[in-house]
Amino acid sequence: MNRATGLETITACREAWDLAVIGGGATGAGIAVDAASRGFRVVLLEQNDFGKGTSSRSTKLVHGGVRYLQQGNIPLVMEALKERGLLLQNAPHLVRNLEFVVPNYLWWEAPFYGVGLKMYDLLAGQHGFGPSRILSRDEVLRHIPTLEPEGLRGGVVYHDGQFDDSRLLINLLQTAVEHGGVVLNYARVTALVKDAGGQVTGLAFRDEESGCEHTLGARCVINATGPFCDQLRRLDDPGTVPMIAPSQGVHLVLPREFLAGNAAIMVPHTRDGRVLFAVPWHGHVLVGTTDTPIAEASLEPRAEEREVEFILETAGRYMARCPTRADIRSVFTGIRPLVKAKSDANTAALSRDHTIQISRSGLLTIAGGKWTTYRKMAEDAVNRAAELTSLPKRSCVTKDLRVHGFLAKPEVSGPLANYGSDAEGITGLMREQPRLATPLHEALPISGAQIVWAARHEMARTLDDVLARRTRALFLNARAALAMAPGAARLLADTLGRDENWQRRQLAEFDEIATRYLPGRQP
Numbered sequence: 001m002n003r004a005t006g007l008e009t010i011t012a013c014r015e016a017w018d019l020a021v022i023g024g025g026a027t028g029a030g031i032a033v034d035a036a037s038r039g040f041r042v043v044l045l046e047q048n049d050f051g052k053g054t055s056s057r058s059t060k061l062v063h064g065g066v067r068y069l070q071q072g073n074i075p076l077v078m079e080a081l082k083e084r085g086l087l088l089q090n091a092p093h094l095v096r097n098l099e100f101v102v103p104n105y106l107w108w109e110a111p112f113y114g115v116g117l118k119m120y121d122l123l124a125g126q127h128g129f130g131p132s133r134i135l136s137r138d139e140v141l142r143h144i145p146t147l148e149p150e151g152l153r154g155g156v157v158y159h160d161g162q163f164d165d166s167r168l169l170i171n172l173l174q175t176a177v178e179h180g181g182v183v184l185n186y187a188r189v190t191a192l193v194k195d196a197g198g199q200v201t202g203l204a205f206r207d208e209e210s211g212c213e214h215t216l217g218a219r220c221v222i223n224a225t226g227p228f229c230d231q232l233r234r235l236d237d238p239g240t241v242p243m244i245a246p247s248q249g250v251h252l253v254l255p256r257e258f259l260a261g262n263a264a265i266m267v268p269h270t271r272d273g274r275v276l277f278a279v280p281w282h283g284h285v286l287v288g289t290t291d292t293p294i295a296e297a298s299l300e301p302r303a304e305e306r307e308v309e310f311i312l313e314t315a316g317r318y319m320a321r322c323p324t325r326a327d328i329r330s331v332f333t334g335i336r337p338l339v340k341a342k343s344d345a346n347t348a349a350l351s352r353d354h355t356i357q358i359s360r361s362g363l364l365t366i367a368g369g370k371w372t373t374y375r376k377m378a379e380d381a382v383n384r385a386a387e388l389t390s391l392p393k394r395s396c397v398t399k400d401l402r403v404h405g406f407l408a409k410p411e412v413s414g415p416l417a418n419y420g421s422d423a424e425g426i427t428g429l430m431r432e433q434p435r436l437a438t439p440l441h442e443a444l445p446i447s448g449a450q451i452v453w454a455a456r457h458e459m460a461r462t463l464d465d466v467l468a469r470r471t472r473a474l475f476l477n478a479r480a481a482l483a484m485a486p487g488a489a490r491l492l493a494d495t496l497g498r499d500e501n502w503q504r505r506q507l508a509e510f511d512e513i514a515t516r517y518l519p520g521r522q523p
């Protein structure tokens with residue numbers, strides 16, 4: 001993965017690509033992997049950094065969706081549980097089997113949730129992660145010693161998957177490139193190119209680093225811009241009816257002490273009728289999420305005060321020590337690309353979870369779904385694109401395709417565990433230059449070698465890229481991320497060949513972004 005090489009390949013190419021994918025989140029990356037591994041010529045363009053949108057801001061669960069089970073959407077749960085199993089099989093270095101405890105404070109909760117979660121096990125079938133079971137009060141407290149003991153009757157424990165979203169995203173893009181795909185970040189699509197008959201034949205994009213405009217031809221253009229997809233659809237047809245009803249979800253990150261033990265907490269029904277999770281993640285606890293309708297998607301959505309208060313208050317009901325604002329290490333917000341009910345007659349809902357729409361001009365838009373089902377979404381999108389454009393019939397191969405970083409027996413802990421087979425390269429860097437082995441801040445086990453690696457091999461271009469998505473510093477501890485920024489900027493500048501002015505600008509931009517992750521410093 002190298003930006004200069006990618007850009008050169010795109011600008012030198014005179015032939016039309018089979019597929020051009022707009023959007024470098026889970027949906028776009030999945031499509032790039034699927035298409036490249038079928039042998040199609042695919043290019044992916046992302047306006048900012050890969051994962052800058054929703055795909056780095058999830059709850060980090062690879063799950064069937066207990067919420068959908070509550071809604072009785074059995075096919076959807078089965079599909080997601082199957083995808084969960086495939087992801088564990090193909091990216092075992094990234095997906096962890098985690099125990100989730102549903103604590104019960106009312107007499108009817110244990111039998112009610114116990115039966116529901118047995119059904120969840122049954123639906124998983126051969127892809128099961130482990131059986132659920134009812135726990136006594138003492139067993140619940142052994143699983144989660146910091147749970148609120150007052151009124152606790154018992155609980156139910158079940159299994160689901162957990163992952164690091166932006167790392168999986170980078171690994172997927174690497175997989176796409178290894179199969180011949182071309183991916184480019186900081187490449188904003190500004191227009192669609194059409195022929196005399198009004199059919200889309202390509203697109204125009206701006207290289208956000210140089211400011212240069214480029215065009216490329218494609219047999220099919222796929223709009224995989226998640227919550228931003230209506231903006232692209234308007235480029236195609238200014239009068240189009242919006243298909244997304246954006247809604248934001250907020251997570252708080254707290255110190256690990258708030259959730260002792262190795263299990264997560266799942267609250268199936270909060271005051272506003274949502275599911276709330278408290279999940280151990282990279283030595284911290286992630287608590288969320290809310291569901292607040294918003295007018296329009298933006299790249300750095302801001303948490304509302306009342307959302308932060310709601311999570312603190314709800315988490316406080318289940319934690320022996322109530323978290324306060326002073327305990328919050330970071331706040332991050334993501335936008336759900338929720339698809340409204342059918343927006344026009346051409347909308348073909350492949351499942352209630354994701355939707356594929358083909359416009360009159362042939363633009364294929366795919367939206368909705370969730371991280372867990374990215375592979376199935378990609379398979380459906382590429383099948384549809386192949387039908388539309390008469391690409392040769394080639395079967396999808398991603399069910400058994402190993403994701404970059406795959407290790408049959410991965411490390412389960414340690415700061416480089418999520419890198420899978422790439423960990424060796426990073427430790428090699430540390431051996432060559434021992435100063436790169438030192439953590440950049442005492443609060444987080446993130447070393448200079450990870451920054452250099454990200455710039456060399458993972459197309460990281462800015463301080464935000466390395467501190468928010470290649471490492472998760474900003475998401476875990478925003479103050480620590482700000483403190484490590486000057487050191488990280490120096491390493492990045494050395495690796496990318498940038499000067500001190502560039503470093504100063506990067507620091508100023510990162511400072512502005514980081515304020516949104518600090519509850520006390522929200523602008």
Ligand SMILES: Cc1cc2nc3c(=O)[nH]c(=O)nc-3n(C[C@H](O)[C@H](O)[C@H](O)COP(=O)(O)OP(=O)(O)OC[C@H]3O[C@@H](n4cnc5c(N)ncnc54)[C@H](O)[C@@H]3O)c2cc1C
Nearest residue numbers: 023025026027047053054055059061189226249370371372
């Ligand atoms: C709070 C929250 C929690 C979630 N938790 C989970 C979970 O635990 N498990 C799970 O399975 N799913 C979860 N999801 C769902 C999942 O995160 C999303 O479904 C998924 O990330 C959407 O990916 P996407 O690629 O469609 O959109 P995005 O990740 O937003 O990607 C779209 C990309 O398109 C780019 N783009 C926009 N316009 C242009 C343009 N003109 N040119 C080029 N690029 C452009 C954007 O910059 C963006 O990066 C959660 C979602 C939210 C909001």
